[in-house]
Amino acid sequence: MKDRILALAAVLALGACGTTAPERPQAAAPAKLTVWIMDGSVTQDLLKTFETEYETAHKGIDLDIQIQAWDGIGERVTAALASTDAPDVIEVGNTQVAQYSASGGVTDLSAKVADLKGEDWLPGLAQPGKIDGKQYGVPWYAANRVVVYNKDLFAKAGIEEPPKTRDEWLEITAKLNKGGNQGIYLTGQTWYALAGFIWDEGGDLAVQEAGKWKGALDTPQALAGMDYYKRLQALGKGPKDADEANPPQHEVFAQGKAAQIIAVPGVAARVLEVDAALKGKMGFFPIPGKTADKPGTVFTGGSDLIIPVASQRQEEAYELVKALAGERFQTELAKAMSFVPNRTSLAGVLAGDEGTAAMATGAANGRATPNTPNWAAVEATSVIKQYMTAVLTGADPAAEAKKVSETITTTLNSGS
Secondary structure: OHHHHHHHHHHHHHHHHHOOOOOOOOOOOOEEEEEEEEOOOOOHHHHHHHHHHHHHHOOOEEEEEEEEOOOOHHHHHHHHHOOOOOOOEEEEEHHHHHHHHOOOOEOOOHHHOOOOOHHHEOHHHHHHHEEOOEEOOEEEEEEOOEEEEEHHHHHHOOOOOOOOEHHHHHHHHHHHOOOOOEOOOOOOOOHHHHHHHHHHOOOOOEEEEOOEEEEOOOOHHHHHHHHHHHHHHOOOOOOOOOOOEOOEHHHHHHOOOEOEEEEOOOHHHHHHHHOHHHOOOEEEEOOOEOOOOOOOOEEOEEEEEEOEOOOOOHHHHHHHHHHHOOHHHHHHHHHHHOOEEOEHHHHHHHOOOHHHHHHHHHHOOEEOOOOOOOHHHHHHHOHHHHHHHHHHOOOOHHHHHHHHHHHHHHHHOOOO
16 A cells, blocks of 8 residues: 555656746857958948847857958868858958868858849959859959059149050050159069959950960960060069069158059058058059950959858858848948959949049950969969069060960879
């Protein structure tokens, strides 16, 4: 009997527990999205405002925005893409997308291009993010070179407005190249400018044929671009065996004797650090094209956003990319950083600033370097710079172009 009583008591106890009100489940912790943004791409104020507004509009999302230094970023991104704990969104240089996507660690966003308004993207900025027909990088912002000029020297030479064509540019530069002044300070190895002239002629640095890359500096079009570069460079005193960093061209321009340089508009701030008296005396215009109806082709630098395959929150990461690449943030970013937004339809947001407006005009005709992971190796060897110096110092252009094209071909196909 005693055993039955104990058993009955146990049953009653269990029943009593079942009638107790269940505990309320705790709210799920916010989903953390880790974002790598490069140092210098966005102001802290703009990032903070975006973070606050985004988290308010997307309940359950916690943004962990981490600022990364450019120095050594390639190794860090490569390691992250190979890990199982990668950031959810990473900002990368636009010409780096091919290298990273080759690892297989970057999410293919081709199906999202229409949703991201990809038809409005700047061509030169969108191109590097598209590898073998698949869109891995989402264009974020662009920056490209313009012509920065000394307004006083233009006025003294009787030049009332900037040139609209490449022929006019040569004529004006020749007029400026007098009285101890340089019509233009252009070094012998400013190869991004050369690339633009080659593209204007219908040529390219390298082309892909039957699945293989081939250096193309020996084509008639590329040789015509090199010839124009040689004629323009001769209208100044730039060293034939150095690039624009040796010596820093902003320091040369700040001396007040160089009428023009080819640079991003932001160089003006560095000029003023050397000589504040030049404030208000610098003008800007897009690199002229072969005809007045179209600016010269320019190399479009900038950044893309990628989503690592290892991200555990693919949908949330995409929504964040969509917001960062969207019209509202693009407008705010352009105004805060003087960058060209990723969309051609937003070029007008820079109209109030002469330098960035000139940059935006040129960006509409932007291009990128050959879209292959091995292009970085071509740049590292400086073979194009060496080719330029050889031609500018009297070597046969066709012979030198043939040699450098063969070297580029070998480099681009290494490991394939």
